[in-house]
Structure formats: C-alpha cells, structure tokens
Amino acid sequence: MGATINLLVMASMPIAKVLLLAAIGSFLGLDHVNILGEDARHHLNKVVFYVFNPALVTSTLAKTITFESFLTLWFMPVNIFITYLLGSILGWVLIKITKAPRHLKGLIIGACSAGNLGKLPLIIVPAMCREKGSPFGDVDVCQSYGLAYASLSMALGNFYMWLYTYNIIRIFSRDVIDDANHPEVGDESFGNNTEFLLKPTEYSLMTPNNKIPMSSKFQQLLSQFSGKINLKPLFSPSTIGVLVGFMIGLIPPLRKLLIGNDAPLHVIQDSAYMLGDATIPTITLILGANLLLGLKGSQIQFRIVIGIVATRYILLPLLGILIIRGAIRGGILKCDPLFQFILLLQYAVPPAMNISTMTELFGNGQSEYSVILLWTYGLAAVALTLWSTIFLWLVAS
Structure with a gap:
C-alpha cells in the first residue's frame, strides 16, 4: 500500500507542475x-x-543518440503509428455512434488519433x-535519455500529425466548402461520387457501357489522392532538428567536433541547449x-466530447498496455523502464x-476544438496521474 501511494505521489508531482x-x-x-x-x-x-523546439530536439538527440541506442529506438515510430491507427478507428466508430455533423468528422478523427x-x-x-x-535510475542519465526519448517522440509526432492529421482535417474542410458550392453532391465523404470528381477531359476514358477501366480508375484515384494530400508541412523545423541531431550523434567526427566540454565547437551545442531549455515553460504557459x-463555448454535442475523452483516457491506454506488454513478452521490445514508460505514455x-x-x-x-481542449486538458490532471501511476507500477514490476 505504501509503495502504491509513493508511486501516486511521484506521478502527481509532474502533473501538478504542469x-x-x-x-x-x-x-x-x-x-x-x-x-x-491572441x-x-x-x-x-x-x-x-x-x-x-528545433534547438531542444537537436541538442538532446545529438548528445544522447549513439549507433547502439539508435538500434533500440526503432519501435517508437511503429508505436506512434499504432496510436494513430487505433485512434482513427475509434474516432470513426465515435462518428458513427454520435452521428456527428460532417464538418466535424476530420476534427474528431484528429482529436482521437493525434496525441500530445x-x-x-x-x-x-x-x-x-x-x-x-x-x-x-541515476537522475542525470534519466534526464538526458528522457529528454532524448521525449524529443524524438515530439518530432515523430509532428511528422505523423502533418502527414496524416493535417490532411484529414484539410480534406474534410475542403469537402464542406465543395458541398457549399455544389449542394447536389449530398452528405457523403469524398470519393463516393466518382463521376462528379472527374474532370471533363477524363470522360473520354469511359467505355461505351459507361464503365471506367480498372487501370484508369486507379490513375484517377491516385490523382485525386495526391491532389488532396499536402506534403509540404512535413518539413517542419522539428523534423529538420531530428535529422541534424541524428547526424551529429551517429557520425563520430561531427560528434567529437560538437559534443563534450573538450569539443572545439561545444559552444554551438551549449547555445542550442540554452534555447532548448526555454521550450518547456513557454509551451506550458501557451497551453494555459x-x-x-474553450470557456466561450460552441455548438459541439457534449456526447462527442465525452466520446473523445473516453477514447483518449480509457480505451487507448488499455490498448497501449496490451500492445507494449505483448511486445515485451514476445521479445520484440527490450525492457528498458524509461523507454517503456515513454511508449505507454504516448497512449494516454x-x-x-x-x-x-x-x-x-x-x-x-475552431470553437469546437477549443471546447475539446478545455475538457480533455482539464481532465488530464486526473487521467495522467492515474495512468502514470499504473505505468510506473508496470515498468517497476
């Protein structure tokens, strides 16, 4: 009982600081x-x-990433992909259950799949x-590797978010605008009205029996998909910071040149660390x-908010425990407590x-998501404390 209380106190302190x-x-x-x-x-x-963000990502990864540690991090992008996949499935189920309005479909899928x-x-x-x-273990080692793991999580999260979430919200938002301009299309998601999506010149591809050859259909769908997906936001400063950090950490000459007190250009690394130290307090103030x-309210159905809360704070963490523990027992993942805790935290x-x-x-x-943020972050104090306690108990056992 005393150990459980200690874990609860340990888990609650960081949340209290936030x-x-x-x-x-x-x-x-x-x-x-x-x-x-504003x-x-x-x-x-x-x-x-x-x-x-780029300074923090670059400095922490450059200092802590080596070729040996790099080989142990391969599971993190897989784990984040799983969180997005499961969140998207649960978000789509929530849309069907609540019969959410079309303009919120992309937002709901994004809120359920893309975590902080x-x-x-x-x-x-x-x-x-x-x-x-x-x-x-040791405080300094824990902080160093913890920042590296969390920085990599942030960069990978940004990558998935701008590749997937950005385009999901973009597609559904554009479909709503298209429907306003073409009310005859109806209230179905894009792709169901193939003939409407065809350009006039593409009607020549249709056969006499009004069917389109399979190869032409594939080309049209690929063209429509590539036209809707925007890859430019992928090249964010944090993503570039990850690449630079990995280059410095994995290439010995660069590492000797920049990392360590005896490195000729260690002043660059020290300056990056100084900038990176401002990240955490600044983003927390902005969050508040x-x-x-969200206090201004919106027209979003309260059952949608409840569904998102249940998805992020009940269903995803439970599924995450099953996945991570299964990966450890199957020998896919090593039992590094800190790395395991980060992977579990990504679900909660x-x-x-x-x-x-x-x-x-x-x-x-905008107003609907402000309400979602108000409730989810308001309840995060309780949810994250409880799940962090459970995760600490799991990794310590």
Missing part, C-alpha cells in the same frame, strides 16, 4: 491582463516552432526523473492561455494542441 504553469498562462491570457493575448500567443508560438506526443512527455519525464524513488478559448496523453492551428488555418472547427 497545472501550476498552465494556471499562470491562463492568468496571463485573461482579457484584463492581456500579456498572453497576438502574443501567435508570435510566441512562432518562436517555439522555429527556434525553441512531445510537449507533455517533455514536461513529465524529466520531472519524474528528479523525484525520489524513481525507477529510472489557449485553454481559455490528451489531443495535440497543433490541431487548433489547423482549424484556424482552414476556418473550420
């Missing part, structure tokens, strides 16, 4: 304070996106390393300020904050 900083951010975002108003958050987000895979682990894991009785938007985090940026970009679902 809540404290988020509360300060919410205070700074109030209208009568207006230090973190314009300030917009510019500060740019600094985080273009400067702080970088920012919260970056806050939670180093804080747990400093707690007394941590199962992750953004949560105020709230929806990604970057989705709100996507809704603003496409002008669809």
Whole structure:
C-alpha cells in the first residue's frame, strides 16, 4: 500500500507542475491582463516552432543518440503509428455512434488519433526523473535519455500529425466548402461520387457501357489522392532538428567536433541547449492561455466530447498496455523502464494542441476544438496521474 501511494505521489508531482504553469498562462491570457493575448500567443508560438523546439530536439538527440541506442529506438515510430491507427478507428466508430455533423468528422478523427506526443512527455519525464524513488535510475542519465526519448517522440509526432492529421482535417474542410458550392453532391465523404470528381477531359476514358477501366480508375484515384494530400508541412523545423541531431550523434567526427566540454565547437551545442531549455515553460504557459478559448463555448454535442475523452483516457491506454506488454513478452521490445514508460505514455496523453492551428488555418472547427481542449486538458490532471501511476507500477514490476 505504501509503495502504491509513493508511486501516486511521484506521478502527481509532474502533473501538478504542469497545472501550476498552465494556471499562470491562463492568468496571463485573461482579457484584463492581456500579456498572453491572441497576438502574443501567435508570435510566441512562432518562436517555439522555429527556434525553441528545433534547438531542444537537436541538442538532446545529438548528445544522447549513439549507433547502439539508435538500434533500440526503432519501435517508437511503429508505436506512434499504432496510436494513430487505433485512434482513427475509434474516432470513426465515435462518428458513427454520435452521428456527428460532417464538418466535424476530420476534427474528431484528429482529436482521437493525434496525441500530445512531445510537449507533455517533455514536461513529465524529466520531472519524474528528479523525484525520489524513481525507477529510472541515476537522475542525470534519466534526464538526458528522457529528454532524448521525449524529443524524438515530439518530432515523430509532428511528422505523423502533418502527414496524416493535417490532411484529414484539410480534406474534410475542403469537402464542406465543395458541398457549399455544389449542394447536389449530398452528405457523403469524398470519393463516393466518382463521376462528379472527374474532370471533363477524363470522360473520354469511359467505355461505351459507361464503365471506367480498372487501370484508369486507379490513375484517377491516385490523382485525386495526391491532389488532396499536402506534403509540404512535413518539413517542419522539428523534423529538420531530428535529422541534424541524428547526424551529429551517429557520425563520430561531427560528434567529437560538437559534443563534450573538450569539443572545439561545444559552444554551438551549449547555445542550442540554452534555447532548448526555454521550450518547456513557454509551451506550458501557451497551453494555459489557449485553454481559455474553450470557456466561450460552441455548438459541439457534449456526447462527442465525452466520446473523445473516453477514447483518449480509457480505451487507448488499455490498448497501449496490451500492445507494449505483448511486445515485451514476445521479445520484440527490450525492457528498458524509461523507454517503456515513454511508449505507454504516448497512449494516454490528451489531443495535440497543433490541431487548433489547423482549424484556424482552414476556418473550420475552431470553437469546437477549443471546447475539446478545455475538457480533455482539464481532465488530464486526473487521467495522467492515474495512468502514470499504473505505468510506473508496470515498468517497476
């Protein structure tokens, strides 16, 4: 009983720190304070996106990644892919159960599949390393590797988010606009009205019996898909930071040149670390300020919000435990407690904050997602504490 209480206290401390900083951010975002108003958050987000995040990712990966450790990290992109796959399936089931309006379908799938895979682990894991009785060993080693794992999680999460979530929301948002311009299409998702999607010149591909050859159908579907998918956002600063960090860590001459107190150019690494240290407090303050938007309310059905909460805080963590424990027992994954904890945590985090940026970009679902963020992050204090306690018990056992 005493050990369980210790684990609960250990798990709750990092969450309490997040809540404290988020509360300060919410205070700074109030209208009568207006230090973190809309314009300030917009510019500060740019600094985080273009400067702080890449600096943190590059510096931590460059210092901790070696060829040996690189071979143990292959499961993380697989694990994140599984979280997106399961979240998308559960999100689609939620859409069918709640009969959600069409303009929210992409938003629901995105909220269920794309978790906060970088920012919260970056806050939670180093804080747990400093707690007394941590199962992750030496504090300095734990913090160093914990930041590297969390930074890689953040970069991979960004990659999946801009490849998949961005385009899901983009496709459904564009379909809503297309329907407004062509009301005769109906309320089905894209691709069901193939003839409507054909360009006039493509009607020559149709055979006399009004059927399109299979090869032509494939070409048309491929063209439609490539036309709807935008790959440019994949090349984000954090993704570039991952590539640079891996290059420095895995190429011995670069590593000797930049890493360590005796390295000739260690000042570059030290400067990157200084910038990276600003990431965690800054993103937490912004998170708190953004949560105020949800207080204004929206027309979203409350059962949709409940479904997203249940998906992210009940179904996905349970499935994550089965997958990770199964991978360990099957010999696919080594039993490194810290790495295992990061993988489990990826199933229990709230929806990604970057989705709100996507809704603003496409002008669809801003107020609805603000409400989703308010409830999911408000309940994260309880959910993350409980699941972190369970995960700590699992990795320590």
